[in-house]
Structures are given as structure tokens and as C-alpha cells.
Amino acid sequence: MLPMLWLLLFFAVPFLIVLKISFAEAVFGQSPPYTPLIEHAADGATSLRLHAGSYALLLQDPLYVAAYLKSLLFAGVSTLFCLLLGYPIAYGIARARPAWRMLLLVLVILPFWTSSLLRTYAMIGMLKANGVLTGALAAIGLIEPGTAILHTDLAVYIGIVYNYLPFMILPLTATLMRLDFGLLEAAADLGAKPWQAFLRVTLPLSMPGIIAGALLVFIPAVGEFVIPDILGGPDALTIGRVLWTEFFTNRDWPLAAAVAVAMLLLLVIPTLLFEYVENRRERREAQA
């Protein structure tokens, strides 16, 4: 089982190493810049030195807690807007004639295949002072001419929504396409107004797609580095940026590792557990 070995070696083992290094102490001016956990003294005695200072710092310094909250806020609000913007598109695709459906789907997938770095870069031209979007907003009098949206939190929100919208639309479309639209007619026959039918039939039935899309947007958005770094201001400090700065600028590898472990505990493990529970539930329902 070569694939199994590969994933174990290059994916599972690294996490143990990250965990290990998060307990080391940073030493500057040597390579690699941290202390060994297990020390071999001259007399042959071996001692284990666990250093929890990095974790203590995460909890004590408000900078790190603020970064986690900021990341959750960016990701949460962007996920909501992806849903609001993506739902009508997914609904339109699902209800379109099959010939149109293919074209509309391809048009959603195409940006997803092109580089996200380049698309984030393209956003600069939209959001800088007198850019395409800021210029248009100034022309209709919504903002002062010469105002830039670039390097504000709003720019980060726009950037995340723009980058992750396809991840919301695709699972939603898949769910909505399987939906039996006869149910809506039945609801209408029974006297439901369109919005009532939507709220009580379509929306609950599309919940699996909403959850899948929300996870696909929310999780990577929390750890996002490129978008807040390029589009945000210096105060758009997210976990991804903190980890990057600790690692590359401050060269504090143990602290970067501790930031990563905290992110894993808060974000990835709950997701995987959720997925595991959902899969078991589906299997049980399939058997029942």
C-alpha cells in the first residue's frame, strides 16, 4: 500500500513533529532554531524537556486571541455572503434547461481552475483608488472619488467571497438538481405562497448542500493567508498571517507550531469529527 505509506509519512507524521516542536523552546541564530526535546547529558542520562511557553504566550498575549477571532469573523461573514450570493445562482442553474445548465456550470467552474493568487491580484485593480469598482461606485455617488477600498477589512470580505464563491455554488447546485420540484407544485396546490414553499420545502431539503458549501468556504477561509495579506490592511491580522510572520519574520518556529496546533484543535478536528458522524448516520440510514 504505497499511497497509505506516502500519506502516513508525509501527512500524519508531520503533525506529530509539529506537536513536538510546539513544545520546544526557540533559540535564535542556529539552524534549526529550537531546542531539542530530549537531551542526552554527558553522563549518558536522558531527560525530556517540555516547554509550554509558546502555548502560554498564545493565551496571554491578546494579539493571538484577537487574530483567531478576526479570522473567524472574516470567514463567518464571508461564508454568509457566499451563501446569499451563491444560492440564487445555484437555484438558477438547477432549474435551467439542460443545455443552458452545462454552460452556466462551466462558467462557475472556470474561475475556480484559474489561479487564486492571480484572481486576488486582479482584485487590487478593482479596489484601489479610482479602480474599476471604486471608480464605478464614485461615479454613482456612493463613495467620494479617489477613495480606495483596498487595504481595508471590506476588501478582505470582497476578496474571500470572490475567491470562494464557486466552492459554495457547486455543492448547492448538486443538491438542488436532485430536488424533486414536484414537491413545490404540491406545496403550491396546497395553497403555499412561493416564499412559504421556499422556506418550508426548498430550504430544508437543500440543507446538506448548504452545510457542505459552508464548510468548504469557512474552513479554508479561516486559515487564509494570501487574501488578507494582499488585500487587507496591517490590522487585518488573521491566524494565517500570524503563523506566517512568526515563522518567516520572527523565526520563532515553536510559536508558529503552537499556533498551528491551536488552529488544528479549533478547526480541523471538529470538522473531521462532524464528517465522521455524518457518514455513520448516512450509513445507518442506508441500512435501515
Added chain:
Amino acid sequence: MSRRNWGLWAAMAAGYALLYVPIVSMIVYSFSASRMATVWAGFSTRWYVSLFSNEQIMQALARSLTIAAVAASCATVLGTACGLALSRFGRFPGSGLLSLMNSAPMVMPDVMLGLSSLLLFVTLQQALGWPERGMSTIMIAHITLTTCYVTVVVRSRMAALDDSLEEAAMDLGARPWRVFWLITLPLIAPALLAGWLLAFTLSLDDLVIASFTSGPGASTLPMLIYSKVKLGVTPEINALATLIVTVVAIGVVVAGVVMHRREAA
């Protein structure tokens, strides 16, 4: 057309506009003569000329293409094996772990994958003196990242596939390897192409993991673009981005048409 449909159409148009206006405006400005990246000053192809004479960019491009091709090919082999194992062998010892490890890289933030891969390479280097950080470590990290995407594509194709053909071949006395080469592989070929393309573009696009795992002097194209963007926008990047977006779009459309034809035939 009812009022409700008008609302739907307006929302759809807004969404598609959000997806395409930034890319299209970037393409338009790549043909502007102005030194400012977003000021129009007449049609010109000077940025394309200066792009192709930029040694540094061309070297980074060649490096990125090499890494992406190697990583995508290895990931396709590994991902196909994973996909087959998960969809055909049912539950086997370790199948839960394999499935978990396969979905994990997809929900894992890039910074996390990059940091953990680098720390592994550093540890290995201390213990074994291998690997030297550079293109090979970026390739290894990219294979790990992209294998799971290939697995997902292969797995969904296998799920849609009728396994009676394979059973018939085995009933007729074909050995498992022959069944795989003559029956399974041709049937899942479109999925392999899709998986390879996906792995290739993911590797080509990656900035964060490459930055962590690269060694001195092994900058990939995204790393170069990132440092240029941080220093201020140069119109050359507009031209470069236009070329990449065009090539990828043509590639995806051609692959889509090929797969569509094959499935229809």
C-alpha cells in the same frame, strides 16, 4: 416572466459579474501602454514583450511547470490507487484511516500543510541528511496536497461505474492486473485526466506551501508574483496573468469537450 424570476436573473447576473469582471478588466489593462497597471493609455503589447525577455520570470515559470507536471503525475498514480482501494475493496483494515487522511488535506489550511511539511523535511534532514530543500521538497509536499483531490475524482467516477464488466472479465479468466489494464483503466481514463489537470493547476497555483518547503534560489512563479505584488504592481504581471488564465481556460474547455465526447460515444 414573473417578478420573482426577474429577481433570480438579477441575482445570477450579479454573481457572474463578480466572478468575471476582475479577470476581464485585468486582461484589458494588460494591453494598456501605461506604466500604471490600472490606467488606460492606448493599446500596446509592450508588457508581453518585456515579460518574455524577463529571465527571472521565465526561469520561475519553467520551475513551476516542472514541479506541477511531476507532482500531478505522481499524485494521479497514488490517488488512483487510493480511489480504487476505497471504492472497490469495501472495508479493510485501515480503510477508515486512509479515508480520513484523504479528506484531511482538503480541509487543512495551506499554512498548516506548509509548516508541517517543512518541519518534517528539517527533521528528516537532521536524521538522514535527506532531502535537500528545493524543487524536490516542493514536489513531495504538492504530491501530498493533490493526491486526495485525485482520489475524490477517481472515487466518484468508480461509484458511477458498473462493476459487472470487471466481474465478467474475471469470470472469463482474466487476472486482476489484466482486468485493471484492459477494463478499469480505459473506463476511468476521463477521471484520471480530470484529476491530473486538477492536481496540475493546484500545484501551479500554490504559493504558501511552496514558500515553506522551498530552499534558497528555488522560487516558483507564484512566489515571484507574490514578491512583485508586495513591492507594488507591475504591468508585466497583468500580461503574465492574462496568459496563464487564457491557457488554463483553453485547457479546461478542451478537456471538457474531449471528456463529453468520450462519454457520449
